[in-house]
Amino acid sequence: MQVALKIWRYDPSTGNRALKEYAVDAPEEATLLDCLDVIKDKADGSLAYRKSCRMMICGSCGMRMDGATVLACKTRMYEIAQAEHIPTISAMGNLPIVKDLVVDMGPAWDKFKAMKPYLQPGYERPEDGKEHRIAQERMDVIHKEALCINCGLCVSECNSMESGPEFLGPWALVKGMRFVGDPRDGATVERLEQYSGEHGIWECTRCYFCNERCPKAIDPRDAIAKLGAEAIKEGVDRDMGAKHAKWFVRSAETTGWLRETELVLQTQGVVSTIRQMRFAMSLIAHNKAGLKFPPDIAADVGEARALHKLTKEQDRQGYLGHVQGERALAKLVHGYQPGRDPYGPGSFPKPYLPGEEAPPAPAGGEMGIGSLAQAGLTPGREPTRKPEGGA
Numbered sequence: 001m002q003v004a005l006k007i008w009r010y011d012p013s014t015g016n017r018a019l020k021e022y023a024v025d026a027p028e029e030a031t032l033l034d035c036l037d038v039i040k041d042k043a044d045g046s047l048a049y050r051k052s053c054r055m056m057i058c059g060s061c062g063m064r065m066d067g068a069t070v071l072a073c074k075t076r077m078y079e080i081a082q083a084e085h086i087p088t089i090s091a092m093g094n095l096p097i098v099k100d101l102v103v104d105m106g107p108a109w110d111k112f113k114a115m116k117p118y119l120q121p122g123y124e125r126p127e128d129g130k131e132h133r134i135a136q137e138r139m140d141v142i143h144k145e146a147l148c149i150n151c152g153l154c155v156s157e158c159n160s161m162e163s164g165p166e167f168l169g170p171w172a173l174v175k176g177m178r179f180v181g182d183p184r185d186g187a188t189v190e191r192l193e194q195y196s197g198e199h200g201i202w203e204c205t206r207c208y209f210c211n212e213r214c215p216k217a218i219d220p221r222d223a224i225a226k227l228g229a230e231a232i233k234e235g236v237d238r239d240m241g242a243k244h245a246k247w248f249v250r251s252a253e254t255t256g257w258l259r260e261t262e263l264v265l266q267t268q269g270v271v272s273t274i275r276q277m278r279f280a281m282s283l284i285a286h287n288k289a290g291l292k293f294p295p296d297i298a299a300d301v302g303e304a305r306a307l308h309k310l311t312k313e314q315d316r317q318g319y320l321g322h323v324q325g326e327r328a329l330a331k332l333v334h335g336y337q338p339g340r341d342p343y344g345p346g347s348f349p350k351p352y353l354p355g356e357e358a359p360p361a362p363a364g365g366e367m368g369i370g371s372l373a374q375a376g377l378t379p380g381r382e383p384t385r386k387p388e389g390g391a
């Protein structure tokens with residue numbers, strides 16, 4: 001079959017970027033990685049990309065196709081070629097580009113290492129000298145997290161990391177849950193304290209893009225939710241994010257509604273609330289504060305209370321509050337779909353060549369879908385910098 005690709009090239013020696021088009025003859029079973037290999041062998045040996053296993057296990061070949069991260073060795077090209085679509089291939093987001101499709105994974109590995117990704121044994125050795133045995137059900141809790149192949153696709157798509165590169169991010173937090181959930185580990189509370197600090201668990205915006213793009217269906221966002229629940233269970237709840245979550249539960253239990261008026265006080269405390277009194281007075285003056293005492297109670301509040309009672313009776317605290325093996329949300333679908341214009345409304349921003357007029361920014365300022373402006377990313381240590389005049 002004939003496969004055409006547009007590839008964003010970057011030459012670190014000159015700083016030049018260019019979108020180049022290639023056409024190759026490849027077998028029908030070819031993957032994106034196979035097509036890149038053909039280009040490198042027959043058209044341009046200077047094309048740079050990473051690969052190793054070719055079987056979706058080493059995590060080396062992450063890149064973007066039409067703005068969404070993929071493992072190149074997992075991406076079949078047959079349907080795309082049949083549809084005569086020419087996908088645009090670019091480097092992953094949120095990480096500095098080294099050359100062409102190769103990014104510097106160093107910043108992500110630093111966060112990974114900061115999680116202390118190894119067991120800190122917290123149990124006595126069995127007297128018989130044999131291995132410490134635990135129930136399969138207990139290990140099932142971290143089954144998904146243990147399958148992470150460290151590819152970094154989730155990091156590339158993380159909205160929080162784009163706006164705040166210090167955020168630990170989905171990959172590192174998946175690794176954190178893998179050890180917090182391991183009954184053999186003896187540093188659970190210390191880990192939760194560390195992961196709940198600044199730029200930790202509660203900095204996730206719950207956009208679910210990591211769940212959507214993870215090639216191993218690990219659902220990093222779910223791992224982060226489990227970490228948050230474990231932190232609250234262990235009393236590690238000083239962070240505003242934890243207090244915020246707890247107030248949601250308390251609101252639902254008492255009224256069936258979110259008691260928004262008290263949310264600032266409950267989340268940020270008295271001092272911060274007093275500091276915001278001027279703003280609060282302005283809301284009251286415009287009848288926008290929603291002050292009501294006693295607060296409204298939903299007609300069906302009994303259902304919320306019954307659910308709360310049930311989870312208490314079943315002692316569904318921490319990770320037990322999450323349904324294992326199921327996705328919290330149905331899969332969102334982005335990227336290539338037959339017949340769909342990948343640059344059409346609601347889709348990814350169109351990459352553009354240097355010198356071309358930049359597309360107008362969508363309402364709301366940023367490009368909207370997290371780090372999809374990666375095609376316009378300037379290589380360097382700054383992960384979210386965009387070219388001058390770029391989108």
Ligand code: SF4
Pocket residue numbers: 154157158159160161169170203204205206207208209210211220221224
């Ligand atoms: S849900 Fe969104 S913000 Fe949170 S870790 Fe995943 S990609 Fe990042």
Ligand code: SF4
Pocket residue numbers: 147148149150151152153154155170171174213214215216217218219220
């Ligand atoms: S969680 Fe998924 S996307 Fe993220 S590094 Fe692990 S395997 Fe890759």
Ligand code: FES
Pocket residue numbers: 050051052053054055056057058059060061062071072073074
């Ligand atoms: S080459 Fe190993 S995951 Fe693609």
